[in-house]
Amino acid sequence: MTALRGRVSQVVEVNVGTAGGGESDAELWHRLRSADEDAFRDLFLRHSTAVYNFCFRRTASWSVAEDATQATFASLWRRASGGDIDPLKLESARPALLTMARNECSNANRSRNRHLQLVDRVRAESGESVDNTAAWVEAESTMALIRQALAVLPANQRDVVELVAWSGLSLADVATALKISVGTVKSRLSRARARLARSELAGLLENHNEA
Amino acid sequence: MRLELPPERRLPNPEWMVERILTERSATAGAPPAARTWWLSGLVAAAVLITAAVIGWAALVPTGRPQVGAAPETAAATAGPSRVGSPTAGPSEISPAPTSAATGPEKPATVPPTTLVPVPTRAASTATEPKSSAAGPETSAASPTPSPAETSTEERSAEPPLTTTVPIGVRVQAPYLDLTASGTMTGGDVYAILVETCVRSLPPNASSELLLSRTSWTLSTSAGTVTTDAPITDPITLPSAYPGEGRYGIGDCATGWIPFAVTPDTAVLAISYRDSLGANVKWNPNT
Numbered sequence: 413m414t415a416l417r418g419r420v421s422q423v424v425e426v427n428v429g430t431a432g433g434g435e436s437d438a439e440l441w442h443r444l445r446s447a448d449e450d451a452f453r454d455l456f457l458r459h460s461t462a463v464y465n466f467c468f469r470r471t472a473s474w475s476v477a478e479d480a481t482q483a484t485f486a487s488l489w490r491r492a493s494g495g496d497i498d499p500l501k502l503e504s505a506r507p508a509l510l511t512m513a514r515n516e517c518s519n520a521n522r523s524r525n526r527h528l529q530l531v532d533r534v535r536a537e538s539g540e541s542v543d544n545t546a547a548w549v550e551a552e553s554t555m556a557l558i559r560q561a562l563a564v565l566p567a568n569q570r571d572v573v574e575l576v577a578w579s580g581l582s583l584a585d586v587a588t589a590l591k592i593s594v595g596t597v598k599s600r601l602s603r604a605r606a607r608l609a610r611s612e613l614a615g616l617l618e619n620h621n622e623a
Numbered sequence: 624m625r626l627e628l629p630p631e632r633r634l635p636n637p638e639w640m641v642e643r644i645l646t647e648r649s650a651t652a653g654a655p656p657a658a659r660t661w662w663l664s665g666l667v668a669a670a671v672l673i674t675a676a677v678i679g680w681a682a683l684v685p686t687g688r689p690q691v692g693a694a695p696e697t698a699a700a701t702a703g704p705s706r707v708g709s710p711t712a713g714p715s716e717i718s719p720a721p722t723s724a725a726t727g728p729e730k731p732a733t734v735p736p737t738t739l740v741p742v743p744t745r746a747a748s749t750a751t752e753p754k755s756s757a758a759g760p761e762t763s764a765a766s767p768t769p770s771p772a773e774t775s776t777e778e779r780s781a782e783p784p785l786t787t788t789v790p791i792g793v794r795v796q797a798p799y800l801d802l803t804a805s806g807t808m809t810g811g812d813v814y815a816i817l818v819e820t821c822v823r824s825l826p827p828n829a830s831s832e833l834l835l836s837r838t839s840w841t842l843s844t845s846a847g848t849v850t851t852d853a854p855i856t857d858p859i860t861l862p863s864a865y866p867g868e869g870r871y872g873i874g875d876c877a878t879g880w881i882p883f884a885v886t887p888d889t890a891v892l893a894i895s896y897r898d899s900l901g902a903n904v905k906w907n908p909n910t
Contacts, residue, residue: 460637461633468629478635489644550629554629555629
């Protein structure tokens with residue numbers, strides 16, 4: 413089993429669209445533009461884990477990722493409250509959210525001091541069960557190594573790797589979210605794959621959705 | 624060596640996080656920003672001042688002599704609108720007061736005075752105490768320091784929310800709340816405080832509950848103010864944690880320990896509580 417399959421199989425949240433009989437992302441987004449709290453709540457519960465894991469892969473820190481996730485959605489809600497949200501161009505809100513999260517992850521990474529480690533601490537203190545601490549510390553170490561290896565790529569190629577290969581977005585969705593052509597996405601991914609072909613990251617670019 | 628992506632994790636407490644985002648934004652939207660309130664108050668005050676000046680000038684011209692009494696009247700007139708305009712903050716949502724000194728506009732004009740009540744023992748606080756303390760405000764006479772209740776209304780209205788500094792272990796009757804800091808604990812880079820916030824009454828127009836937040840509590844140290852957001856690298860185990868945020872009705876209390884990140888060479892000078900309803904209290908942990 414490759415790492416990517418392992419990752420996808422562990423996605424626990426409901427995916428986009430009308431799965432489960434709920435409203436589509438497009439419908440929720442439309443209501444969100446009118447600052448509808450329920451729509452925001454549904455979008456959050458639907459996509460927050462994807463944003464959280466995306467941020468973790470960009471920051472190699474669970475707690476910074478948690479902070480960045482909150483910042484991403486807080487920013488979204490702030491914009492919704494101010495009537496400052498563009499219409500959704502895709503069926504899924506996830507590409508737009510991950511694109512927004514890129515900036516928040518960078519900000520959070522630059523100022524790690526402001527993240528809320530207390531959340532994890534208080535949860536542990538109150539007796540609530542938490543993940544195996546050693547496992548997620550190891551995950552952070554592994555992710556830090558991956559980030560280090562990925563640093564050989566230009567930022568625009570890293571973005572494509574993170575969005576397509578690691579987050580499972582389609583080339584078309586990434587192209588729309590990044591406001592570039594599908595061909596550009598494809599070429600960046602191809603160059604990244606060629607650059608990393610002999611590295612320890614080669615396996616991380618094998619499986620992705622190129623639909 | 625081939626690296627593999629670590630497995631995904633579920634976001635911890637998503638329901639809590641989304642409600643926090645919505646609540647924070649609602650609180651911000653519901654209460655006019657302090658700066659805006661100040662600005663409006665200043666505008667009204669300026670208008671009144673100009674009007675008074677014109678009237679004073681008009682009165683001065685016919686008589687040809689100065690009107691000594693005009694100045695105090697003008698001052699009084701300017702103070703009025705500033706206070707009336709201020710209590711528009713959402714009464715049911717308490718938010719931590721900004722760390723800057725400009726907290727005046729957030730204080731409702733009708734806030735009850737802050738009084739002090741000694742706490743007999745550290746473990747004596749219970750959820751039922753706020754009701755009893757609310758029924759007996761005269762207990763403020765037992766305060767170890769001069770009670771703010773003795774301060775005249777005029778004096779209080781000219782000042783930002785009253786700052787009270789008391790020894791640790793003293794319960795303070797702040798506007799609508801009973802506040803207690805009764806214990807401290809240190810270990811590693813953590814300085815923890817044992818505190819209790821009880822809802823004694825509700826502001827006018829409030830719903831049945833107040834939103835209490837852990838972030839209202841801060842530490843004043845020799846290195847500056849430390850908030851609950853500061854990351855802690857070496858956690859210690861605490862007996863019971865103070866809730867992060869929650870809604871509380873009259874008689875309800877939020878109780879527990881709050882950890883702060885403090886370097887070992889930093890001296891803790893005060894435990895502080897501030898909120899948008901006018902509470903501004905400090906406990907001296909070194910007494």
